[in-house]
Amino acid sequence: xxxxxxxxxxxxxxxxxxxxxxxxxxxxxxxxxxxxxxxxxxxxxxxxxxxxxxxxxxxxxxxxxxxxxxxxxxxxxxxxxxxxxxxxxxxxxxxxxxxxxxxxxxxxxxxxxxxxxxxxxxxxxxxxxxxxxxxxxxxxxxxxxxxxxxxxxxxxxxxxxxxxxxxxxxxxxxxxxxxxxxxxxxxxxxxxxxxxxxxxxxxxxxxxxxxxxxxxxxxxxxxxxxxxxxxxxxxxxxxxxxxxxxxxxxxxxxxxxxxxxxxxxxxxxxxxxxxxxxxxxx
Numbered sequence: 001x002x003x004x005x006x007x008x009x010x011x012x013x014x015x016x017x018x019x020x021x022x023x024x025x026x027x028x029x030x031x032x033x034x035x036x037x038x039x040x041x042x043x044x045x046x047x048x049x050x051x052x053x054x055x056x057x058x059x060x061x062x063x064x065x066x067x068x069x070x071x072x073x074x075x076x077x078x079x080x081x082x083x084x085x086x087x088x089x090x091x092x093x094x095x096x097x098x099x100x101x102x103x104x105x106x107x108x109x110x111x112x113x114x115x116x117x118x119x120x121x122x123x124x125x126x127x128x129x130x131x132x133x134x135x136x137x138x139x140x141x142x143x144x145x146x147x148x149x150x151x152x153x154x155x156x157x158x159x160x161x162x163x164x165x166x167x168x169x170x171x172x173x174x175x176x177x178x179x180x181x182x183x184x185x186x187x188x189x190x191x192x193x194x195x196x197x198x199x200x201x202x203x204x205x206x207x208x209x210x211x212x213x214x215x216x217x218x219x220x221x222x223x224x225x226x227x228x229x230x231x232x233x234x235x236x237x238x239x240x241x242x243x244x245x246x247x248x249x250x251x252x253x254x255x256x257x258x259x260x261x262x263x264x265x266x267x268x269x270x271x272x273x274x275x276x277x278x279x280x281x282x
Contacts, residue, residue, distance in 0.1 A: 011043025034212035090193035129182035153187035
């Protein structure tokens with residue numbers, strides 16, 4: 001087909017819930033926004049199961065998730081992608097990062113990392129700044145080494161590099177590597193990729209053009225842009241939504257069972273009532 005520079009790119013978005021609990025009002029707000037944006041752009045919405053936590057991901061959560069989203073009126077492509085079935089893709093990306101010298105093995109335990117924390121970090125950030133305990137000298141890291149099983153791997157961030165992007169909802173964003181976030185995990189010693197690596201690989205592989213998710217993942221976006229550059233993958237557009245909080249100002253999480261979509265449905269609330277609550281609960 002001849003290229004037409006006047007044609008707008010096809011919009012492809014995604015729903016990417018994790019199977020670790022019931023969906024709550026915060027999910028309803030974000031996923032409804034993703035559905036709305038895909039519909040406004042006459043685009044496609046894909047469904048991705050982020051089921052890489054073998055100890056917490058449960059099939060019953062997947063069934064409840066699909067039922068609750070369908071009840072809300074969120075529509076997506078019938079095919080569904082599960083990250084647990086795509087480990088070979090993530091491992092290939094890891095090997096590329098290893099060859100290019102972007103990552104290094106980390107032998108720190110979770111207990112070690114807690115002990116090395118010098119100051120509290122933002123509650124909404126999912127990974128504290130790594131103090132660099134296992135970080136090798138740059139000339140040593142750039143020398144290709146074979147993959148080591150049963151260890152964590154971290155991505156070496158370019159110190160003081162500023163990562164900027166224009167968020168379609170929150171406006172210009174800027175983060176400094178080494179200050180706002182440090183060397184981050186890309187592979188876990190249990191043989192699974194981190195959220196950051198799996199997300200980047202999947203978004204590129206499925207040609208996602210816009211990522212809609214909560215603003216608690218802004219720093220993750222900066223990390224993922226660095227991974228995209230290292231793997232020479234395209235960077236999609238980003239639309240980060242405001243976070244919903246409970247009456248005490250705490251961000252909604254899956255532990256808020258009283259605000260789970262399933263619970264509200266069982267209480268007899270209608271779809272419109274739940275969506276109204278999701279839109280106004282702050």
